[in-house]
Amino acid sequence: MYELDATADVLLMRPQANAARPQKDETSVEAVLVSAALAGDRDGFGRLYDLYAPLVHGILLARVPRDEVDDLVQDIFLHAFRKLNTLRDPEAFGPWIAMIARNRAVDFHRRTRPTVEMTDDLGGSNTSDSRATEILELIRTLPDAYRETLVLRLVEGMTGPEIAARTGLTPASVRVNLHRGMKLLRQKLGFTEGL
Amino acid sequence: MNDDYLWDKSGEPDPEIQELEQILAPLRYQPTPLEMPNELPVTRRRRNYFPLLAIAATVLIALLAGGLWLRFRTEESIPPVEATIVPSAPSVKEEVVHNTDLRKKVKPVRRHTKQVFTNYDREEALAAKEQVMLALRLVSEKLKLAQRRTQGASPNQIKNQHKVG
Numbered sequence: 001m002y003e004l005d006a007t008a009d010v011l012l013m014r015p016q017a018n019a020a021r022p023q024k025d026e027t028s029v030e031a032v033l034v035s036a037a038l039a040g041d042r043d044g045f046g047r048l049y050d051l052y053a054p055l056v057h058g059i060l061l062a063r064v065p066r067d068e069v070d071d072l073v074q075d076i077f078l079h080a081f082r083k084l085n086t087l088r089d090p091e092a093f094g095p096w097i098a099m100i101a102r103n104r105a106v107d108f109h110r111r112t113r114p115t116v117e118m119t120d121d122l123g124g125s126n127t128s129d130s131r132a133t134e135i136l137e138l139i140r141t142l143p144d145a146y147r148e149t150l151v152l153r154l155v156e157g158m159t160g161p162e163i164a165a166r167t168g169l170t171p172a173s174v175r176v177n178l179h180r181g182m183k184l185l186r187q188k189l190g191f192t193e194g195l
Numbered sequence: 196m197n198d199d200y201l202w203d204k205s206g207e208p209d210p211e212i213q214e215l216e217q218i219l220a221p222l223r224y225q226p227t228p229l230e231m232p233n234e235l236p237v238t239r240r241r242r243n244y245f246p247l248l249a250i251a252a253t254v255l256i257a258l259l260a261g262g263l264w265l266r267f268r269t270e271e272s273i274p275p276v277e278a279t280i281v282p283s284a285p286s287v288k289e290e291v292v293h294n295t296d297l298r299k300k301v302k303p304v305r306r307h308t309k310q311v312f313t314n315y316d317r318e319e320a321l322a323a324k325e326q327v328m329l330a331l332r333l334v335s336e337k338l339k340l341a342q343r344r345t346q347g348a349s350p351n352q353i354k355n356q357h358k359v360g
Contacts, residue, residue, distance in 0.1 A: 042231060045229075045231075046228075046229055046231075049229040050226070053224060053226070053229075054223075054224040057224035058224070061222060066222070070227065073224075074227075074229065074230060077229055078229075078231065081231065129221050131218050132218050132219050132220075132221050132222050133222075135215065135218055135219060136219065136222060153201070154212070154215050154216055154219050155219045155220075155222050155223055156223060156224060157216070157223065159202070159203040159204055160201075160202040160203050161203055175198075175202055178198070178201050178202065179198050179201070182198070182201055182212070185215075186211070
């Protein structure tokens with residue numbers, strides 16, 4: 001019985017482990033880039049920005065108004081550059097900057113008054129963009145863990161293993177979040193008007 | 196429901212997810228260069244010196260405590276000075292105390308060390324002792340006189356009362 005369970009676990013976990021393996025090289029690249037940035041190499045930090053800006057963008061897009069996202073991405077990376085010496089494990093740059101982004105989003109809502117986001121409908125611009133904003137608003141009504149994972153997957157185009165490797169979450173958690181979040185989103189979309 | 200496409204874009208594509216991806220594509224991150232000001236200080240890894248300082252302080256305190264302990268210990272354990280007694284020297288104590296009334300009160304001094312007295316030392320000690328005894332007698336007499344004056348009674352009465360009481 002135990003042997004059967006163990007075998008089943010191994011079989012279930014193997015594809016996830018294999019999927020996460022290609023990220024290993026990238027992680028070591030991060031460590032090299034962090035070390036270079038700490039040594040004063042601004043280009044090294046620029047490459048970290050190129051690698052992780054989509055992640056930070058996605059995390060912010062799931063939480064703050066769309067117009068504020070780009071400025072906040074810049075602020076977060078400048079803050080990270082100043083505080084890079086506090087990062088103990090260079091391999092954990094992704095989880096570290098993801099946490100900075102989440103905290104910055106919380107700060108943003110604490111400091112600013114609640115406002116109504118201006119949609120592109122008011123300007124009479126194209127409808128596909130307004131539809132995108134509408135769906136994004138629906139995603140934002142989902143629980144934190146689901147909306148962040150869904151935005152990273154559906155908006156930023158990252159795969160589940162990539163999300164796991166960059167955010168530091170386990171592949172199993174990301175898979176569950178994606179599955180449950182998508183289920184809730186489908187319900188909301190079907191409840192409103194459908195695709 | 197097979198969610199392989201949702202997970203890693205493998206397997207049969209889910210049309211709903213594909214449509215969502217297309218709709219949400221305009222919101223995707225548009226690469227923009229990071230604008231880093233020139234005066235932004237380059238961060239360097241600062242070494243944490245706290246553990247080293249803590250270790251150094253502990254060692255220093257231990258050394259100080261050890262030094263103090265050794266000092267007290269050496270002060271306590273100074274070996275006694277050993278000396279030899281010259282057999283011909285007479286016992287000063289026996290001779291002097293023999294003729295005094297304080298004989299019973301004076302306890303013999305226990306000496307841990309043996310000391311050597313020369314004749315000169317002995318004479319000097321005897322002279323000093325005589326002076327001390329004389330001073331003691333004087334003080335004793337003065338005390339008795341003062342006692343009489345304060346109580347106004349004769350010394351005999353006091354003595355008798357003392358005996359009765």
